[in-house]
Amino acid sequence: MRASERAYTALREDIIEWRLLPGTVLAEVEQSERLGVSRTPLREALGRLTAEGLTTAGGRGVVVTDISLEDIDELFELREILEGKAAALAAVRGDPSIFTRLQHELLRAPELLSGEDPARHDYYALVNQLDDALDAAITNSYLAQAMRSLRVHLVRVRRLASDDVARLCAAAAEHAAIAEAIAAGNSRLAEAATTVHLHRSLSHIKATHREENHG
Amino acid sequence: MRASERAYTALREDIIEWRLLPGTVLAEVEQSERLGVSRTPLREALGRLTAEGLTTAGGRGVVVTDISLEDIDELFELREILEGKAAALAAVRGDPSIFTRLQHELLRAPELLSGEDPARHDYYALVNQLDDALDAAITNSYLAQAMRSLRVHLVRVRRLASDDVARLCAAAAEHAAIAEAIAAGNSRLAEAATTVHLHRSLSHIKATHREENHG
DNA sequence: ATGGAAGACAGTGTATACAGAGAAGGTGAT
DNA sequence: ATCACCTTCTCTGTATACACTGTCTTCCAT
Secondary structure (H helix, E strand, C coil), rough: CCHHHHHHHHHHHHHHCCCCCCEEEEEEHHHHHHHCHHHHHHHHHHHHHHHHEEEEECCCCCCCCCCCHHHHHHHHHHHHHHHHHHHHHHHHCCHHHHHHHHHHHHHHHHHHHHHHCCCCCHHHHHHHHHHHHHHHHHHHHHHHHHHHHHHHHHHHHHHHCCCCCHHHHHHHHHHHHHHHHHHCCCHHHHHHHHHHHHHHHHHHHHHHHHHHHHC | HHHHHHHHHHHHHHHCCCCCCCCCCCCHHHHHHHHHHHHHHHHHHHHHHHHHHHCCCCCCCCEEECCCHHHHHHHHHHHHHHHHHHHHHHHHHHHHHHHHHHHHHHHHHHHHHHHHCCCCHHHHHHHHCCCCHHHHCCCCCCHHHHHHHHHHHHHHHHHCCCCCHHHHHHHHHHHHHHHHHHHCCHHHHHHHHHHHHHHHHHHHHHHHHHHHHHH
């Protein structure tokens, strides 16, 4: 694996997992020594992170981007636009059998969550399958690219919320509803189901965020 | 100005103006010598171009991205999603007086086009003002960023179409209609006017593109 | 004549050295 | 004591040298 790739992956993980907090300055010599790569591949990694919006190159050095509550609102506003339309397009263009299968698997998600995996690996893999199926069904690389770039920030926000089993079960049911609507070819229902899901996710995130601030 | 910035700007111009055609391989040594910069800043420029989608880093070297007719359809599909919603949001959140002023200036656009500027500089500056006003009005940096990244590709496509005065006058009238709807606070009308405008633009581009292929 | 292997070459990926700019701290003068 | 200026240091931006990988060509053997 290339050194720049390693540096990029490591820094991205550190930012998403909130080990590198917003406002942290990523000095080139410091980070290159920490990650065991030279400055050149590190600069490439920082460039990619800045292009994704995880860092900003304003003035002196590269700084980890902050995510405020207003940012989360804006993030979900765009998410609703993109994913709502994507679900509608998938309902028209997608292969129903794929989404029917995903719907049934999502309805069995509570079984996955009762397992002892603290990282909920199987659960998130299943949700990623739905995302991938959406990307493939819409047959629009620009839209898919826009959604991919948003998901990076979303994962970062998600780490702020408490992933309790109750919410994840509810989210799986909402995902199943989206898959069902797509499989049925009902674009308006698919878009509506996506809107509902995103609003519930946002409410959950905000609620847990408020709790943390008051705790 | 930094060398990497110069290289980025020059390459970007060359790609947008179709001086570097799709499929061209941008070898590092070759381009660094041509642009008079070292390989290091050139690599940074290529990285930014690749992040924007103007080039791809697949396998051997960096290659200028191709734009097919299907790509244009996908591009405008996403554009309609983003700009339609942006117009609707601007109608709710924007300052009406700004868009009223832009509406009136756009209605006088035919005067600008009757001038002898072959680059239509004043005209495009006015259209850019509308884009900037939209960006500011929506108060959503993620949506604004998504639209900005699309506009790069749009400018590239626009260079394919013949910018005849008739079409530009019609486009100005359509822009004025969008501004009017935003100023009136009518979000549904603003979105509809945007949809109409984009469909007409797309039809025009496709028509001229067909002509060129048959000519 | 054809296939395979080896060497040369081209081109990227990485490291390091050097230069310039900006900030911080200290010192002198008022 | 405070302010201004100068020095110095640290950091980024750039250039260049080196290494490695993949490919193409050529030569030898069958």
